[in-house]
Amino acid sequence: MRITASTTSPMLMRLAGERATGALLRDQGTLYLVDGHVVHAESPAAPGIDVLLTAGGALPPQGWQEALSLAGTRHEVGRHLIDSGRITAGELEMCHIGALFDAAFFVLGPASGPTRFRYGVAHWLGRVRPVSAETLERETRRRRALLASVWPCPELDTSPVVPRPPAPGHKLTGRQISLLRLADGVRTPTAIAWALGRPSFHTLIEVRRLAAAGLVEPPRTAEPGLPMLPAPVSDDHPEPDVALLRRVRDALEASL
Template sequence: MTASALTTLTDLAAERATGALLADSGVVYLVDGEVVHAESPAAPGIDVLLTHGGRLPAESWQEAVDRAGPQRRVGSFLVSSGRVAGGELEICHLSALFDAAYFALSPDGGPVRFRSGAVHWLGPVRPVGVAAVEREIRRRRALLDRLWPRPEADTAPVVPCDTDVRAAAVTRRQRAVLSLADGVRTATAIAWLLGRPAFHTLVDVRRLAAAGLVRTPPVAPVRAASPAPPWAAFPSADPDIALLRRLRDALEAQL
């Protein structure tokens, strides 16, 4: 996390600010100085986490966005309409929040700026203190360093090594990652395809790299462009088109 981002976020918390902290790598939303949501092109959003595998039909999610998005009440609509239980929404929301915040507040996230009054279309679910977000980011970074202290595995395309996977202790989740590691996809691109939190996939990739089961190719091949997911249908009351374009370009560069 850059010092400017951390200092700004801490200052905003002390001021009990409401709005959006914007960086090239994502957006962190605050209400009364607490983090209520975060988004990053590197992290599958709450829509992906809820709809992947059929837990919530994509049509139900889209209906919630269409009907409650303009009022910024998508979360409460999902619960009140019986589409998602309140506890399940909280767990999924916290998972998406911490996942996106890890990337949005990354050391190479670039300069940040604050847009006062910006409100996320999901609406209130469960606020998180800035101190808790910072602790979780640091914990995750330390975990990745312990597993495999080579961060290029997080951002470079990964490819399986010529190793007999049957002889290795590979979990079912890791096998799913291996099946998509083709020398073109990065860890975060694999996370999008699997509909899983991106950080979980970073952990799997680093563990596989430490076990000698994946590597990063010396030269990344040309990557085909993929359409960006609709993760920011209602980003704020005053959309920042330049920011959305930068986030879209960042996602396409990773796929």
């Protein structure tokens, strides 16, 4: 197992090489491993698989609670949902992998506290579709790069979402409309994701796209010495100026 300078979590890679089983705990959540593969992830910044399943209508809330009560202590909630006919194996797998990558993005983010590993700890969901540590690392880096390419303002991810009225004739997508309805100047992107029952990362992307199109206020507070963000894109040109965004990103990185 090769660990490089760009590795998001050297400890995760070492545990994968050891084929360890247990729970990796960080500031923003937990990764669960079985034989060195990640089988589940949880983060307070990302709606869990229970929220994604029930909010999306794939599973009624009482069906989830029943599975948790009957199979949680055996670590077989996923298997119970399939065997009871509540959902299909394909539905569970798709929702599980989405929840895993979503939570892992935050778990593997910059951490200020200690990273710990508890050997032997198992998750109540059970194994659904294990993911290799290399795959998780690669996807996390890809998502970070994607966020930066859309709009280089990390403060948007944790700031209350303050909407701006769209320009006359500007058509919003259904996803944008449902997001902006909850943008009350108090909810952050992750709070909106929880309310909508959608993955948090997808919501972060949408908020940055809205900011690039001038439909969301950029955060007003900035660190001393950092350059000001550019003005929103004009109403006549809703597409962001990619060259300008790259220059702002480079300036921000140079100031850190």
